[in-house]
Amino acid sequence: PSSKLPDITTTIFTVMSGLATEHRAINLSQGFPDFNCPEELVELVTKYMRAGFNQYAPMPGVLQLREKISLKTQLLYGYLPDPEREVTVTSGATEALFAAIAAIVKPGDEVVVLEPCYDSYIPAIRLAGGIPVHVPLVVPDFHIDWNLVKKRICSRTRAIIINTPHNPTGAVLTHHDMETLANIIDGTDILVISDEVYEHMVFDGDLHSSVLRHPSLRERSIAISSFGKTYHTTGWKIGYTIAPPALTVELRKMHQFLTFSTVTPMQLALADYLDQEDHYLQLPAFYQAKRDLFCQLLEPSRFQVFPSSGTYFQLARYEAISKEHDLEFAKRLTREIGVAAIPVSVFYHDKTDNKFLRFCFAKSEETLRKAAERLVAL
Ligand code: PMP
Ligand code: GLN
Numbered sequence: 001p002s003s004k005l006p007d008i009t010t011t012i013f014t015v016m017s018g019l020a021t022e023h024r025a026i027n028l029s030q031g032f033p034d035f036n037c038p039e040e041l042v043e044l045v046t047k048y049m050r051a052g053f054n055q056y057a058p059m060p061g062v063l064q065l066r067e068k069i070s071l072k073t074q075l076l077y078g079y080l081p082d083p084e085r086e087v088t089v090t091s092g093a094t095e096a097l098f099a100a101i102a103a104i105v106k107p108g109d110e111v112v113v114l115e116p117c118y119d120s121y122i123p124a125i126r127l128a129g130g131i132p133v134h135v136p137l138v139v140p141d142f143h144i145d146w147n148l149v150k151k152r153i154c155s156r157t158r159a160i161i162i163n164t165p166h167n168p169t170g171a172v173l174t175h176h177d178m179e180t181l182a183n184i185i186d187g188t189d190i191l192v193i194s195d196e197v198y199e200h201m202v203f204d205g206d207l208h209s210s211v212l213r214h215p216s217l218r219e220r221s222i223a224i225s226s227f228g229k230t231y232h233t234t235g236w237k238i239g240y241t242i243a244p245p246a247l248t249v250e251l252r253k254m255h256q257f258l259t260f261s262t263v264t265p266m267q268l269a270l271a272d273y274l275d276q277e278d279h280y281l282q283l284p285a286f287y288q289a290k291r292d293l294f295c296q297l298l299e300p301s302r303f304q305v306f307p308s309s310g311t312y313f314q315l316a317r318y319e320a321i322s323k324e325h326d327l328e329f330a331k332r333l334t335r336e337i338g339v340a341a342i343p344v345s346v347f348y349h350d351k352t353d354n355k356f357l358r359f360c361f362a363k364s365e366e367t368l369r370k371a372a373e374r375l376v377a378l
Contacts, residue, residue, distance in 0.1 A: 008123055012346045019331060020340035026371045029330075029340040031167070031312060033362040037232040038279065044269035057264040059256050061089025061240065065271035069240055072274055076199075077212040085245040088252055089267060091259045092237035093197045093226035098124045099254035100193050100222045100241065101159075105130035109158035114144060116347030118167050118195065130158065134349050140306060140317070142169035146180045153184065160185070163195040164209055165202055165310025168344055168358040172202055172310040173209045182216050191247070192217060197226040197239070198311040200283040203291060206309065212242060222247055227270055229312075230280055232362075236266050287312055287361075290368065294361040297372030312362040315344065319355045321378050326353050333357075337378065339371045 016029035027034075036042075060066065066083035074080040081087055090096040097120055105111055107129030113121050115134050125132045133152050138145050149160070162181070164173035181192070194211040202208045211221040222243040228234035241251060273279070294314055295307050303316035322329050326343035334340040341357040361368060 004127065005123055011119055012342055013119075016330065016334065016340050016342055019334045023335050023338065025334045025338040025340045026367060026374070027340045028359040028361070028363065028367075028371055029334075029342045031360045031362065032234040033232045033312075034367055035232065035364055038273070040276075041231060041233070041269055041273050044272050045265050048265035048268040053265050053268055055264065057089075057261040057267055059261050060084075060252060061087065061262060062264065062267040062271060065089055065267045065274070066240075068271050068274040069242070073212055073242060075277070076208075077210045079212050079218060081212075081242045082245070086248055087240060087242055088248060088255060089238065089240045089262050090255060091239070091262045092228060093195065093224050093239035094120055094237075095255070095258055096222075096224045096226075096239045096241045097121065097193070097195065099251050099258055100224065100243075101125055101130070102128050102254045102258075103250040104191055104193075104222075104247070105158055108156065110154070110156045111158055112149060112152055112160040114149075114162065115349065115352070116142075116168055116344050117161070118163060119347060121161055122349065131156075132349070133157070136348075136352070137166075137169065137171065139354050142166065142171040144173070144177060146177075146184065149181075150184050153188070153190065157188070157190050159191040159193055161193045161195065162211075165198040167198065167311055168313055168342060168347055169315055170308025170311045170313050172206060175207075175209055178209050178211065178214050178217060182214060185220070186216065190220070192221040194221050194223045196223055197229050199225055200230050200280045201287045201312055202284055202310040203288040203307075204309065208310075219244055222251065230283065231270070231273070233266075236263065238262055238266055238270065290361045290363070290365075293365060294359065294368050294372065297368060298375060301372070301376040302378060303375065312360055314359050314361055315356045316341075316359060317354070317356050326355060326357060329355075330357055337374050339374050 013030040020027035066087040070083045101124040105128035109130045110133045111125045112133045199208045211217040226239035302320040305316045308314045326345045330343040344356040345351045345353040
């Protein structure tokens with residue numbers, strides 16, 4: 001049969017986690033914690049399941065949860081979205097991204113993506129008939145060259161996708177970046193899809209630069225987050241979008257036919273648990289300690305490491321160890337050394353290889369120490 005995405009193969013996260021299992025390697029590839037979510041969350045889910053909340057949730061999400069999301073948004077970013085008209089709960093940020101792109105991109109529209117970029121963006125753009133316009137981030141700190149972005153924007157540009165904190169690089173956008181973006185798209189119809197799933201993992205005392213803080217960006221943005229990252233529950237697949245009413249109407253047209261609604265008892269449990277501000281307010285320190293430990297453990301190694309500014313990922317350059325292509329190197333590392341990581345070239349349309357691997361440090365201290373021991377021996 002003819003394929004709609006002939007060049008797309010199985011996602012690297014499935015490939016590397018599969019290889020890690022096959023070779024019993026320490027899996028620092030696909031991003032997920034190796035520790036459990038808060039016990040109280042588990043108890044809340046059980047409570048709601050026992051109480052009979054096991055049928056369809058409302059299409060846009062359980063209202064209590066949308067209300068709590070609004071209050072949290074006001075607390076953190078100074079803007080109170082209308083839970084009825086601006087907040088939609090989705091089956092993970094993955095569904096939110098797909099629904100957002102499907103809702104706004106028409107055949108022939110161009111969408112600016114910054115590379116390396118998360119692997120679900122480009123297939124979604126192409127399936128909508130859109131044309132991805134790739135702008136590389138500047139190595140080695142992966143900042144955005146806004147002049148280059150400006151040059152790639154034209155009358156066909158429908159949207160730009162930003163991601164802060166950034167997967168896979170750990171770079172974070174600053175207030176100045178957001179101002180620059182707002183200025184560049186001022187006077188155009190360009191929309192912003194802002195992937196902020198790592199909003200609670202910004203380190204060294206920096207603030208997360210949400211589009212929701214910024215009045216002129218907020219009016220034309222779909223902001224996306226994920227409870228999987230914040231509550232150590234990647235397997236629950238619950239995320240959400242915040243977008244102005246007109247965009248939300250369009251997004252929900254997609255959401256209602258992609259999944260219709262999202263798992264009910266988990267939404268109810270999260271609605272209760274969102275009151276515990278301490279959980280997400282302590283997350284930066286919690287993950288910064290893991291980043292610092294991992295970087296410190298890698299110091300005696302031949303990897304070159306620039307500490308990540310956000311996310312639970314750390315890039316490491318391996319040029320001093322091997323000249324192999326990063327995909328080959330990552331596979332060999334898994335097979336022979338017993339540590340799995342993600343090769344960064346897979347996040348470039350032309351597989352640009354800057355000799356970086358991405359390691360996930362959302363792991364127990366013991367896991368990080370064991371992995372580092374093997375990496376230092378290289
Ligand atoms: N965007 C980015 C940048 C991510 O890293 C992830 C998680 N891998 C997602 C979206 C998808 O999130 P979810 O697991 O909630 O679907
Ligand atoms: N977002 C996770 C990562 O970057 C993986 C999610 C997935 O496996 N699709 O590692």
